[in-house]
Amino acid sequence: MARPRPAEFEKKKVVAENRRARFDYFLEQFFEAGIALTGTEVKSLRFGEGSIAESYAEVKDDQVWLVNSNVPEFSHGNRFNHEPKRPRKLLLHAREIDKMRNGVSREGMTLIPLSIYFNGRGRAKVELALAKGKKLHDKRDTEKERDWKREQQRLLRDRG
Template sequence: MAVGKDGRRIVAENRKARHAYFIEDDLEAGIMLQGSEVKALRQGGANIAESYASVEGGELWLINAYIPPFKQAKTWGHEERRRRKLLVNARELAKLHQGVSREGMTIVPLELYFNPKGVAKLKIGVAKGKKMADKRETEKARDWARDKARLLRARG
């Protein structure tokens, strides 16, 4: 597990999200987990790359996130890809619903982590899909920034 900013222990990261989407807004959400899921997250191996969030019936749900089974739980374990409820306040939920109702917007998970208090949190973003030309432009800008840093380092 990597340690991020502010003492967060990052469990899973969705690196593809920044490549495939323009992230317009992000926020932190709590996540309702079973005991075996929390223990499995602490061991690592979770994957949020293929998952997404959806507003359904006035609630926010995380769909298709993978949390590996906890071997010691045996009989009282959990489903690996079950729907998990995300906890946000009403104002944030309304803002997310408004963002998704616009054309081409979706809610993507960016990071799953434990905050310094040891509580599991999910960083989600309201995003708009990139087209192929946008992806190439982003890659070109990133390559130029890398080459520029290399040139400045060589001269200085």
């Protein structure tokens, strides 16, 4: 007899987040990709360990790879533990890979991972964005706009 399925949950459990991405890049198109992991990598991510701060994704031979992401070795792993900074294959449909390849071939575009999370079914997913790098003056404009919005909220809160 089949095992009963565990209850699904609505929220996604974010494990690693690239918070600098929204400040350093103009994010244009978003993708959700599965990620091929080994057992000890999944266990390490479930403990909340992992970093995608310096990572990026690249398209090679009709496949997308997550490069330079750090998933530390599992503390209770044995000699079959994984390599922390190995490239990890991302699982996407062929149409999505074509969109990514076309976007990256344009000037100045790159694939940036925004977060790694577990969805409602307990599967590890990566949120990717096709992004264009910001110049220094663009970053200043973004910061000014954010400060002005914060000031507006403060004024509304004090008056209301």
